[in-house]
Amino acid sequence: MPEPVDVSPPFRWDLVTPDQLGSMLAGGPEPELWFIDDLTECAGKVLARSGNGDLLFVGRSLDSMFDLLSGALAGIATEQRLARLPFSFHRRPVVDGRGKWRVPALSAEQRTAARRVLTDLDVTPHALARRRxxxxxxxxxxxxxxFAELFELLDDWIAESREPWEVVRRKLRFLGVTRRRKTSPHTWRWQQHAEWTRRLPAASVQNVSLHALVWSYFGDHQTKLTRSFRPDRWLRPDDGPGRDERARQALAEAVALVAYGRGASGRRALASGIDREPALAQPWLRSLVRRLNGV
Known part of the structure; x- marks a missing residue:
């Protein structure tokens, strides 16, 4: 169990039961969800390739997918749970004259803070070894x-805890949303170049591709509702949500995504994104698709 430490992840509104928004959305224009078809198809494949795992969205890039799925799964009988893990591992140039970048090593205080956040999400070595x-x-x-930094953080903790690695490794999955490109025998695949992925079962590291423009929007350009939660901010007090015009527009977009996911057409579109996925052979996914289709 991590030592007691005061950690304040960035505040984000609960948009499934939004009782805190007040007048934040009053008078604003309707957001244009130009990316909704691509996002919904991708979200369906993420569900299908999740291995029936609880989904933890790392950082802020896929907040829109989290919002869409939060709406879609609200009120549906499913074991799957969604949560956000707001970590952002900040890279900086290595001072060696060759322009490389690296992630600075975490301090003891930062490791303790990270473990506190993971503990609050029930992602500890003890819990991983015992979850179904x-x-x-x-x-x-x-x-x-x-993913490499997150795996290293967990790996060190698991080794210290002496929980059985052969059990824990089967409870960890990593699902990357990649920029869609033309495929060829020479296509570069990130997991084939990462040594840590070889320590997990082959099915535990998978990808889902997303249209390049949509991928870039979410990863590089979209206004987020929370500040970046880099290691140097893990021990700082949270400064609360933004309330300027950009924040209001981002909030309106997020609320619209939850509403779309909650609606019948959004749920059917999500189920359509699961079509032809091999995991449909598994009862948990067939049951989820029936519920999304209102059957």
Missing amino acids: RPVTFVDVVHEGST
């Missing part, structure tokens, strides 16, 4: 550096 279903971490992926 896996935890599936989801993030946009370019080279996989965030």
Whole structure:
């Protein structure tokens, strides 16, 4: 169990039961969800390839997918749970004259803070070794550096705890949302170049592709509702939500995504995104699709 430490992850509104918004959305224009078809199809594949794991969305890049799925799964009988793991591992250039980048090593205080956040999400070595279903971490992926840092953080903790690795490794899954490209025998795949992925079962590291423009919007350009939660901010007090015009527009977009996911057409579109996925052979996914279709 991590030592007691005061950690304040960035505040984000609960948009499924939004009783805190007040007048934040009053008078604003309707958001244009130009990306909704691509996002919904991708979210369906994320569900299908999750291994029936609880979905933890890492960082902020896929907040829109979290919002869409939060609405879609609200009130549906399913074991799957959704949560956000707001970690952002900040990279900086290595001072060696070759322009490389690296993630600075975490301090003892930062490791304790990270473990506190994971403990609040019930993602501890003890809990992982005893849970029935896996935890599936989801993030946009370019080279996989965030997943690598997260795996190292968990790996060190598991080794210290002396929980059985052969049991824990089967409860960890990593699902990368990648930029869609033309495939060829020479296509670069991040997981094939990451040594840590070889320590997990082959099915535990998977990808879902997303249209390049939508991937770039979520990963690089979209206004987020929370500040970046980098290691140097893990021990700082939270400064609360933004309330400027950009924040209001981002909030309106997030609320609209929850509403779309909750609606019948959004749920049917999500179920359609699961079509032809091999995991449909598994009862848990067939049952989820029936519920999304209102059957």
